[in-house]
Amino acid sequence: MTTDTSDIPDGSEIPADDGRNERHRARMVRKKAVIDDKIAQATRDCGVIVVTTGNGKGKSSSGFGMAVRAMGHGMKVGIVQFIKGAIPTGEEKFLRRFPDECQFFVMGEGYTWNTQDRTRDIAKAEAAWAQARALLRDPEIGLVLLDELNIALKLGYLDCAAVIADLEARAPMQHVVITGRGAPQALIDAAHTVTDMTPVKHAFAQGIRAQAGVEM
Amino acid sequence: MTTDTSDIPDGSEIPADDGRNERHRARMVRKKAVIDDKIAQATRDCGVIVVTTGNGKGKSSSGFGMAVRAMGHGMKVGIVQFIKGAIPTGEEKFLRRFPDECQFFVMGEGYTWNTQDRTRDIAKAEAAWAQARALLRDPEIGLVLLDELNIALKLGYLDCAAVIADLEARAPMQHVVITGRGAPQALIDAAHTVTDMTPVKHAFAQGIRAQAGVEM
Structure with missing residues (x-):
């Protein structure tokens, strides 16, 4: 077994191999x-439905990360933001720079406790x-991100069965990412990949405001 | 209470208000x-340390979503990918388009079971x-993403206390996002926001290959 360390700053820092490396290899x-x-x-291979839900941080940002991934592979993406819309976000500012690659629709007006209607x-x-x-x-769109759709379903603003029927009738090989707390069970059943973003701790509870670049 | 429906395709679809709207408002x-x-x-306001861990999908993509958010706010970002590096990813292809805004370092060679060394x-x-x-x-960098660092810590490839000391000595107001399974407790303790990405289901277990734009 040879170890090429030519590109490592200081080879002398590598710990001596006491057999651990060989056991590791096996x-x-x-x-x-x-x-x-x-x-x-x-x-x-198939177009997958990915759902990110739960009360922890990372649902929407994961969706935006997948949008960027898809754009890196030359796919066109479409984004609809449900609920959100009252506050301009970094993701919107950034992605609006690429109108040929990313269609971005902000369709919400803010959280329910702010709209109150x-x-x-x-x-x-x-x-x-x-x-x-x-x-x-649209078969030209490789990935669709439906940000906070789960909330609209949870609150009964949209009919879940009709939404799932539209999802299942989507363009072949198209990926869909759906985010938001409280994903209904029927949507979880219809999805291929589902993650529950479970909060362990959050800066907000420590008196730290929402930070640009992290929360918005 | 007035409801402006001028921008909605068909106002006739709005359900009649039977008092539910008023109760909702209250x-x-x-x-x-x-x-x-x-x-x-x-x-x-402070620079926050965000950790995404757990076995579910969404850890790295959430980190890349935050990087894009930060770029939308005019912040410069720095990204180091630990472990990963054997397969070119969509996020790398996309973000390398912006060398003035994003420094991207792919420093891994692949998963441990592939490198075997x-x-x-x-x-x-x-x-x-x-x-x-x-x-x-570097005080010019507003957000640093350390993708899969948790794995390097979990495997003992890096000293956790030394890593935390460097994190705590970072530039003021700089945000750091750390991803990967198995975040050590000391890092969780040092972080402001921690999410455990808990798998509910995954396409891979249903016989579906990793999809460009979703997993890579």
Whole structure:
């Protein structure tokens, strides 16, 4: 076994190999066999539905990270923001720089406790869904991000069965990312990948304001 | 109470208000008071340490979403990818388009079961940390993303106490996002915001390959 350290600043810092490296290698060979076997069983390509939910930080930012990933692969993306819209965000400012690559629709007016108008919130959610449906039907769009859609479903602003029917009728191979607290079980059942973002701790509870670049 | 529906395609679809809207408004007024009070108590601005960990999907993509958010606010970002590096990713392809805004360092060589060489993995992690330390000391960098650092700490490739000391000595007001499974407790203790990305389900287990734009 050779170890090329030519690109490492100071090779003398590498700990002496007391057999640990060899045991590590043998363990990794076994692990690789297990993982290669799992990879060999995953043979299907398809447009996936990804749902990020839960009360922890990271749901929307994960969606925006996937949008950027897709753009890196030359895919066009479409984004609809439900609920949010009262405060200009860094993601909106950044992604509006690429109108040929990213269609960005801010369709909300703010959190429910700020709008305080259920009838208007419902009308806004319906208009946002009409926009989302157009993106879902467009085969040119490789990834659609529906930010905070879960909240609109949880509050009953949109009919969950109708939303799922539109999701399932989307353009072939199109990926959809849906974010927000309280994803309904029917949507979880319809999705391929679901993550519950579980809060362990949050800066806000320590008296720290929402920070530009982190929370908005 | 007036409801401006002029920008909504078909106002006739709005359900009749049977008092639910008024009850909703009263509830939201109370909720707003509680939330406004909490917001009033969060008065401090500071550079935050955000950790995303757990076995679910969304850790790295959340970090890249925050990087894009920060860039939208005109902040410069620095990114170091530990462990990852064998496969070119969409986030790397995309973010390399903005060399003046984003410094992107891919310092890993792949997952441990592929490299199978602990000594070399450690040397690579140390070189990556030297790069990370330079970014942490640079007051021009508003947000530093240390992707998969948790794995390097979990495997003992880097000394956790030394890493935390460097994090705490970072440039004032700089945000740091640290991703990867198995974040050590000492890092969780040092962080402001921590999310455990808990898997509910994953496409891979359903025989679906990693998809460009979603997983890479």
